[in-house]
Amino acid sequence: MGIQLIPPKPTAEKTVGEIVAADYRAAEVFNTYGIDFCCGGQMPLGEACTEQGVRVEEVLQELEQVTQAASSPFERYDQWEQDFLTDYIVNQHHAYTKRMIPQLREFSATVADVHGDSHPETCSIAQLWQEASGDLAAHMQKEELLLFPYIKRLVQGQKEGRPPVAPPFGSARQLIQEMEDDHEATGDHLAQIETLSNGFTPPQDACNTYRALYAYLAEFDASTKKHVHLENNILFPKTIDLEEQLRSSAIDTETLDLRQLPPPERHPLIFQTFENLEPGRSFILINDHDPKPLYYQFQFEREGQFTWEYLEQGPRDWRVRVGRADPAS
Numbered sequence: 504m505g506i507q508l509i510p511p512k513p514t515a516e517k518t519v520g521e522i523v524a525a526d527y528r529a530a531e532v533f534n535t536y537g538i539d540f541c542c543g544g545q546m547p548l549g550e551a552c553t554e555q556g557v558r559v560e561e562v563l564q565e566l567e568q569v570t571q572a573a574s575s576p577f578e579r580y581d582q583w584e585q586d587f588l589t590d591y592i593v594n595q596h597h598a599y600t601k602r603m604i605p606q607l608r609e610f611s612a613t614v615a616d617v618h619g620d621s622h623p624e625t626c627s628i629a630q631l632w633q634e635a636s637g638d639l640a641a642h643m644q645k646e647e648l649l650l651f652p653y654i655k656r657l658v659q660g661q662k663e664g665r666p667p668v669a670p671p672f673g674s675a676r677q678l679i680q681e682m683e684d685d686h687e688a689t690g691d692h693l694a695q696i697e698t699l700s701n702g703f704t705p706p707q708d709a710c711n712t713y714r715a716l717y718a719y720l721a722e723f724d725a726s727t728k729k730h731v732h733l734e735n736n737i738l739f740p741k742t743i744d745l746e747e748q749l750r751s752s753a754i755d756t757e758t759l760d761l762r763q764l765p766p767p768e769r770h771p772l773i774f775q776t777f778e779n780l781e782p783g784r785s786f787i788l789i790n791d792h793d794p795k796p797l798y799y800q801f802q803f804e805r806e807g808q809f810t811w812e813y814l815e816q817g818p819r820d821w822r823v824r825v826g827r828a829d830p831a832s
Contacts, residue, residue: 513548518544525579528569544735597647653675686734693727703724705717777805786824
């Protein structure tokens with residue numbers, strides 16, 4: 504039997520995005536009440552309910568009913584590593600979007616040509632889809648070529664204890680703001696299409712292509728909401744936090760590169776650097792061979808006073824985070 508997790512209980516003070524990030528099953532409740540959990544995910548649930556004219560107690564009760572059952576760990580997207588989540592988004596949502604863009608473009612154009620005179624809204628829908636699909640294609644390309652590779656470097660930097668090379672776009676925060684603006688524009692396009700299509704409901708005289716178009720648009724709208732939620736409410740905030748954490752660590756952590764020093768000069772410099780550390784602080788030791796003998800010397804002379812963490816183990820370079828233990832912690 505697989506591990507099961509009980510998500511944290513929703514409250515009126517938590518943002519809509521936080522609630523869905525903890526348990527995506529909450530999305531079906533928010534969809535019922537017209538509460539935006541994607542681009543509007545930063546709004547507290549209480550405020551969102553007031554804006555929609557619904558009682559927060561009623562929504563919380565439905566949320567509890569939907570989320571009270573234990574969830575599979577595969578549904579806990581907020582627990583996934585950022586690099587794994589980027590792969591999931593590309594392989595699932597980007598692949599689906601790329602597959603659907605030409606199909607919906609063809610269907611919307613056909614329906615507009617055939618039914619445009621009797622249902623002029625189909626012409627507007629075809630035009631809106633043309634605009635939205637072009638924006639989406641450019642958006643996904645920026646994520647796959649720029650943002651997502653940088654996120655993977657951030658995760659790798661965290662594992663190795665060093666910050667990545669600064670990206671050409673300045674920072675993750677800057678590019679993420681651009682991505683969120685794209686999401687807002689896409690959300691506006693899809694909201695207009697939903698309104699024009701009467702909630703993706705085809706008229707009685709609709710042909711099979713007409714009905715298929717609206718069914719596909721409804722499916723695409725649901726997929727896009729989940730796609731945007733995963734990025735806006737989970738991936739992007741975690742990425743910004745990680746980048747800031749690594750940059751702060753780079754400022755605070757001294758690097759001691761011994762590779763060019765003659766061997767007799769290395770140990771005295773290492774111990775002098777250690778003695779200069781404040782409790783709880785550390786430095787990164789870079790060496791051209793395994794410094795394990797140094798660990799034994801620390802263990803013999805300063806047992807309980809130091810911390811030792813391998814960040815990279817050969818074959819050419821070894822990196823170790825050496826810290827001064829904080830007695831207060």
